[in-house]
Amino acid sequence: MMLVEKLEQLKAIFAQMNQALIAYSGGVDSTLVAKVAYDVLGDRALAVTAVSPSLLPEELEDAKIQAATIGIPHQIIATHEMENPNYTSNPVNRCYFCKSELHDTLKPLAVEMGYPYVVDGVNADDLHDYRPGIQAAKERGARSPLAEVGITKAEVRQISQQLGLPWWDKPAQPCLSSRFPYGEEITVAKLQRVGRAEIFLRKLGWQNLRVRSEGDTARIELPPEKIKDFVLSTDLNTVVTKFQEFGFIYVTLDLEGYSSGKLNRVLK
Incomplete structure (x- = not known):
């Protein structure tokens, strides 16, 4: 499928949603999701960044600047995965407990504010790696529009560049x-x-x-x-x-x- 078609499909997903809350880390994937969501939904899209000790302060600053550049409303919340021994003991499925905490925090917020969907920046490549966090997000009803459309990491960068996003080549920065x-x-x-x-x-x-x-x-x-x-x-x-x-x-x-x-x- 052509890149143009994938972008149109991505827009169509948001058009069907009508309102969406984006789990927004400031990484290139979730920032593209935030950009497209805002282009389609305007102020009916909300980007939410979770702050905890596992996020670099510089990454939070980047997230704020990028959200402001896009124009999307941006909210910051705290998550408390460091209080969960299942997370701090660092088992092989640590990411499961991190994303559980994230989505257990985001979902009530979305419900309270009237957003029917929580979406994340998981892309098609992520589905082929060991990512236990994806399961936690799915269990809590989160959607991954990039993965749904089959957009890979390389395509995320290509689309971001075509849309004129200056951070299209930003290095990956996991927690x-x-x-x-x-x-x-x-x-x-x-x-x-x-x-x-x-x-x-x-x-x-x-x-x-x-x-x-x-x-x-x-x-x-x-x-x-x-x-x-x-x-x-x-x-x-x-x-x-x-x-x-x-x-x-x-x-x-x-x-x-x-x-x-x-x-x-x-x-x-």
Whole structure:
């Protein structure tokens, strides 16, 4: 199916909804959903961002700016997944408990405000990865218009670019809890440590990266083609000193490079 047809189908879904509340993280997927929903529904679409320790403050700022640029009404709520030991113990289905908390918070809000639908930014590619959070959202009646139409991650970026959205090539930024190996307890302090480390590296100009955390060790993942440049052009002593200030003891560089979902390898 042509991209133009997929976009028209996406618009048609929102036209049928009449009103929709969007689970809006500020990532490229949910921002495209928010944009199309607002184009079709105007103020009958509402973007809602959930704030918790697993969301970088910079990501929240991005979400606010993008929502304002689109024009969509934007509301911020707090979620409390960190109070649930099923989440903080970091089991392999951690995302299930995170999305359960999110949608258990969004659904009553939608009902209270008269929105018949809660929609998210799950795309067609997400359905082929291990994403236990998708099940939690489905159980609570959320819809995923991008996946329904069969729009992939690459197509999300293409459509966003065609619609003139300046963040069409924004790197994926899953929640900070995804930086820890399954079974390692997640705490607010550990999330903040990882968050500060990633922000520090981004400010040095490195964008598509992860700082994985295991015990007291930080493992920096960069795109493979950037590793040599990083070693040659970065003051490594400064990086180590900064990371130790954030609370890490050891700082390592992953020689394989950044790969999405790397921590899921243990499941195979």
